[in-house]
Amino acid sequence: QEGAGGGGRCRETVNKILHLHFKDDKTRVSSDALLLMAEMLNVFVREAAARSTRQAQAEDLDKVDIEHVEKVLPQLLLDF
Amino acid sequence: MEPLGEQERERLLHSQRLKAAVHYTVGCLCQEVAEDKGIQFSKQTVAAISEITFRQCENFAKDLEMFARHGKRTVINSEDVKLLARRSNSLLRYITQKSEELALNNLEQKERKKKKSSAAKGRTTSDEQVEAVMAESEDSNMA
Numbered sequence: 001q002e003g004a005g006g007g008g009r010c011r012e013t014v015n016k017i018l019h020l021h022f023k024d025d026k027t028r029v030s031s032d033a034l035l036l037m038a039e040m041l042n043v044f045v046r047e048a049a050a051r052s053t054r055q056a057q058a059e060d061l062d063k064v065d066i067e068h069v070e071k072v073l074p075q076l077l078l079d080f
Numbered sequence: 081m082e083p084l085g086e087q088e089r090e091r092l093l094h095s096q097r098l099k100a101a102v103h104y105t106v107g108c109l110c111q112e113v114a115e116d117k118g119i120q121f122s123k124q125t126v127a128a129i130s131e132i133t134f135r136q137c138e139n140f141a142k143d144l145e146m147f148a149r150h151g152k153r154t155v156i157n158s159e160d161v162k163l164l165a166r167r168s169n170s171l172l173r174y175i176t177q178k179s180e181e182l183a184l185n186n187l188e189q190k191e192r193k194k195k196k197s198s199a200a201k202g203r204t205t206s207d208e209q210v211e212a213v214m215a216e217s218e219d220s221n222m223a
Contacts, residue, residue, distance in 0.1 A: 009101070009102075009105045010101075013098065013101050013102075016094075016098055017098050017102070017134070017137050017141070018137065018140070018141040018144065019141075020094070020095055020098065020137075020138075020141070021137070021138045021141035021142055021145075022141060022142075022145050023142070023145060024145065024149075024154070026154045027145050027148065027154055027155075027156065028154060028155045028156065029144075029155070029156045030155055030156060030157045030158070032157065032158045032179070032182050032183075032186070033144075033156050033157050033158050033160060033161050035178075035182060036158055036161040036162075036175060036178055036179055036182070037140070037144075037161055039174075039175065039178050040140075040161065040164070040165060040171075040175060041133065041137070042109070043171065043174065044133060044136060045105075045106050045109045045110075045129060045133055046109060046113065048129045048132065048133070049109060049110050049113040049121070049129060050113060050117075052121075052125065052129070053113060053117050053119055056119065057117075057119065062118075062119055062120065063119070063120045063121075063122060064119060064120065064121045064122065064125050065122045065124070065125060066122065066124045066125050066128050068125070069125055069128045069129060069132075073132065076132075077136075078167065079167055079168040079171065080136065080167060080168070080171070
């Protein structure tokens with residue numbers, strides 16, 4: 001009902017976030033592109049969480065802390 | 081003395097609301113991953129991922145706008161999103177696959193609408209009438 005499309009966050013929210021940063025007022029996003037962007041953001045968050053988890057587990061810890069995020073951040077941003 | 085104009089404040093509130101929405105969803109996703117892997121996420125971690133995601137959206141938005149403009153369009157489409165996903169092969173494959181699923185879905189919906197309208201035109205029995213009406217209400221529920 002929200003148009004979430006397979007675990008993506010609400011389409012309208014994605015649309016608003018993108019529109020925050022557009023330089024041209026006339027720029028629009030097709031509904032297919034919106035769905036794909038929701039998927040992409042979903043993947044981004046899951047990757048960030050999973051990679052941080054792997055880092056914490058590699059250090060034999062059972063709690064993921066901010067330094068684990070910091071360690072995986074460079075590669076994450078390069079991959080996206 | 082007003083440090084921020086009215087419009088500026090509106091904009092700030094708006095972006096803060098969106099950040100909160102992102103933070104909530106990131107929290108939910110982290111919760112899923114935590115349950116799945118039997119591990120815990122500190123609050124700062126969730127906040128950090130949420131902040132990173134929100135900032136990354138700025139890059140995404142600007143890139144998408146540039147891609148569309150490069151193609152002399154004002155509407156961002158699936159091709160632009162695929163271009164955005166180019167840096168990682170597996171990501172590109174995933175997005176391309178989703179895009180094809182969407183295209184298939186759109187085609188199926190068009191087929192359904194065509195059948196419905198042709199059934200409505202050739203309506204002879206009251207049965208077909210009922211069917212057309214029911215399909216229509218189904219459609220409006222989906223919207």
